[in-house]
Amino acid sequence: VLLLKIHATKNCSGVSLKTQELYAIVFVTRYLDLLFSFISLYNTIMKLIFIGSSACIIWYIRFHRVVSQTYDREQDTFRVIFLILPCLLLGIFINHEFTITEILWTFSIYLEAVAILPQLVLLQRTKNVDTLTGNYVFLLGGYRALYLLNWIYRFLTEPGYRQWIVWISGTIQTAIYCDFFYYYFQSWRRNEKLSLPS
Amino acid sequence: GNTKPPHDEL
Numbered sequence: 001v002l003l004l005k006i007h008a009t010k011n012c013s014g015v016s017l018k019t020q021e022l023y024a025i026v027f028v029t030r031y032l033d034l035l036f037s038f039i040s041l042y043n044t045i046m047k048l049i050f051i052g053s054s055a056c057i058i059w060y061i062r063f064h065r066v067v068s069q070t071y072d073r074e075q076d077t078f079r080v081i082f083l084i085l086p087c088l089l090l091g092i093f094i095n096h097e098f099t100i101t102e103i104l105w106t107f108s109i110y111l112e113a114v115a116i117l118p119q120l121v122l123l124q125r126t127k128n129v130d131t132l133t134g135n136y137v138f139l140l141g142g143y144r145a146l147y148l149l150n151w152i153y154r155f156l157t158e159p160g161y162r163q164w165i166v167w168i169s170g171t172i173q174t175a176i177y178c179d180f181f182y183y184y185f186q187s188w189r190r191n192e193k194l195s196l197p198s
Numbered sequence: 199g200n201t202k203p204p205h206d207e208l
Contacts, residue, residue, distance in 0.1 A: 162203065
């Protein structure tokens, strides 16, 4: 959705490069297993799509002659090191297995939980949020919220299925969106443009 | 429980 929006409108105002870069880190550190394990064709294709689309978005915002001019550089100032470092430490200390790939995988789970924060802060600073950007954040949060249902379903149907690190991180991730969801639905109900209160 | 669950989700 976001890549299509940027490609079609040649405009990325209100889009956080920081969040996109965090997602690129998340996808690359988590999908290292592309090199040594195979789950399913769907799983492999989606991993490649996630890595590829976030790389494309970053390229557009950083380097595209027209799009890069519309980037809200002065507003997108979230200090991502304050997210990356704690997640790395957490990954080193709370994991299932003390190996490089497992620590990076765990780090990616923690980082994904908070990766949307720079985007939410930028949305809050943006007076009139572009409809497509609002929809993108809604779909991203909604996609992750559906995992909660999937986890309950798998827990009930697959004996021994449990993954506490993923469950807790995913629940926090979805909780971070709650405020956004509230204002998204309110603006949708009133047929108004989305704007988050500061 | 330190058993590593399979990483079969995205």
